Amino acid sequence: MTHSILIVDDEPKLLDVLAGMLEQMGYRALTASSGAAALQTLDRDPVDLVLCDLRMPGMGGRELLAEMSRRGHKIPLVIMTAYSSVRDAVAVIKEGAFDYIDKPIELDDLTATLSNALRLQDALRDNARLREELEGRHRFDTLVGVSPAFQTVLRSISEVCAAKTTVLLTGESGTGKEVVARAIHFNSPRSAGPFVAVNCAAVPEALLESEFFGHVKGSFTGAVANRVGRFGQADNGTLFLDEIGDMPLALQAKILRVLQDHVYEPVGSTLSKTTDVRIIAATNRDLEKMVAAGQFRGDLFYRLNVFAIPLPALRDRREDIPLFLDRFVAEFGPALGKKGLSFSPDAVRALCAYPWPGNIRELQNCVERSVLSARRDVIEASDLPPYIGQTQGPSGSRGDIVFPMDLDDECARFERQRIIAALKQTDGVQVRAAEILGITERSLWHRVKKLGISVTRAVAGD
Numbered sequence: 001m002t003h004s005i006l007i008v009d010d011e012p013k014l015l016d017v018l019a020g021m022l023e024q025m026g027y028r029a030l031t032a033s034s035g036a037a038a039l040q041t042l043d044r045d046p047v048d049l050v051l052c053d054l055r056m057p058g059m060g061g062r063e064l065l066a067e068m069s070r071r072g073h074k075i076p077l078v079i080m081t082a083y084s085s086v087r088d089a090v091a092v093i094k095e096g097a098f099d100y101i102d103k104p105i106e107l108d109d110l111t112a113t114l115s116n117a118l119r120l121q122d123a124l125r126d127n128a129r130l131r132e133e134l135e136g137r138h139r140f141d142t143l144v145g146v147s148p149a150f151q152t153v154l155r156s157i158s159e160v161c162a163a164k165t166t167v168l169l170t171g172e173s174g175t176g177k178e179v180v181a182r183a184i185h186f187n188s189p190r191s192a193g194p195f196v197a198v199n200c201a202a203v204p205e206a207l208l209e210s211e212f213f214g215h216v217k218g219s220f221t222g223a224v225a226n227r228v229g230r231f232g233q234a235d236n237g238t239l240f241l242d243e244i245g246d247m248p249l250a251l252q253a254k255i256l257r258v259l260q261d262h263v264y265e266p267v268g269s270t271l272s273k274t275t276d277v278r279i280i281a282a283t284n285r286d287l288e289k290m291v292a293a294g295q296f297r298g299d300l301f302y303r304l305n306v307f308a309i310p311l312p313a314l315r316d317r318r319e320d321i322p323l324f325l326d327r328f329v330a331e332f333g334p335a336l337g338k339k340g341l342s343f344s345p346d347a348v349r350a351l352c353a354y355p356w357p358g359n360i361r362e363l364q365n366c367v368e369r370s371v372l373s374a375r376r377d378v379i380e381a382s383d384l385p386p387y388i389g390q391t392q393g394p395s396g397s398r399g400d401i402v403f404p405m406d407l408d409d410e411c412a413r414f415e416r417q418r419i420i421a422a423l424k425q426t427d428g429v430q431v432r433a434a435e436i437l438g439i440t441e442r443s444l445w446h447r448v449k450k451l452g453i454s455v456t457r458a459v460a461g462d
């Protein structure tokens, strides 16, 4: 598809030269010699991008941007400016322009800026189209993301919603597995039924069976009343089995039976109960490897893996980072009594460059923390946690101290290193890692979550 670019400048000569350059680059070039003429063209012609001079008599670039937004033209606008007015250009970016380029215009600059802006514009349009298509049947407006990697996820969700198919969500910790599980449930024919989530790693092993299947009063010490288990609670709805890779082998056999025959017995009962649940399982571990190592039942794996949706790591969908920043700032700002906050372009650049080992959860925590400590309306790069600017991230093994030192960050970094080392040493077996660290398995699980550690990556030594 040929993109149409509208050039707005009051210098007729420059209009001609730029139009020629753009045509040679394969674009369709339209020209306007004033802001008012540009608006007329926009109302008449389909335009993909506006390239506009900042200073023009009458309506300048800034005023044109405001008028475009008022009229609902969601088209990226790139400002052209002489070096002396860079400060104005930055202000225009804050007001919503996509980028600016210096005059005299360098061909390389122009090529890169236009192709970035048009790529984003195409992604936003594709995403809007996809969402419209999906929302004819489903609602996914809670899910943030326009990147190609996330669009694949959205497509998979829409394919699998309507059926009762078992779904396996894979991906590092914090990539949104639970959010996706909820989206599938709430857009399925079972949406009026319950969505029940169980974290298999967080329940003590001795209580797992009762957690899933319930128990009858008196069946063991502490069973003071009958209890409905998660399979009973999720009847006619969806049961989300998070961290399924941490489920002990003995329990895996029992879960498999429910999947196959839809029956189970509460602990201490000989009466079978039937249940109609859809299972969505999630893991950040490599189940196939675990099957090969005898740590996970092959038959259960094949049963769960009927429809797998791999969730991309945040570093593989960096285009979505600015969108997440907007979403989380809009969420935390008012909640923490600070409205109208935003990140400076430098801060956004630093946040986009950071590798986010803890994925969206880590980003969410970082935004919350930045909002908490913000003293002005704009959060600058210097207000971000010190590790953001370091390419290695907080798990890096650099011994040098960042000055001024942030003790909480240093402690978290140390805690992270030790946990990762223990997980590596025990090949990801969390019970053993917890023993080495002298903490309970539950406490380990909470720390892994809090620090955004990926067990798979820890084991792989990434």
Ligand SMILES: Nc1ncnc2c1ncn2[C@@H]1O[C@H](COP(=O)(O)OP(=O)(O)OP(=O)(O)O)[C@@H](O)[C@H]1O
Pocket: 142, 143, 144, 145, 171, 172, 173, 174, 175, 176, 177, 178, 179, 180, 242, 282, 284, 360, 361, 364, 449
């Ligand atoms: N696409 C998304 N849009 C909006 N928020 C998201 C999205 N994906 C994840 N989040 C947010 O990121 C955080 C982590 O997501 P979630 O708990 O679903 O991840 P997870 O993969 O299940 O993590 P874990 O494996 O550690 O349980 C949540 O607060 C969630 O709201």
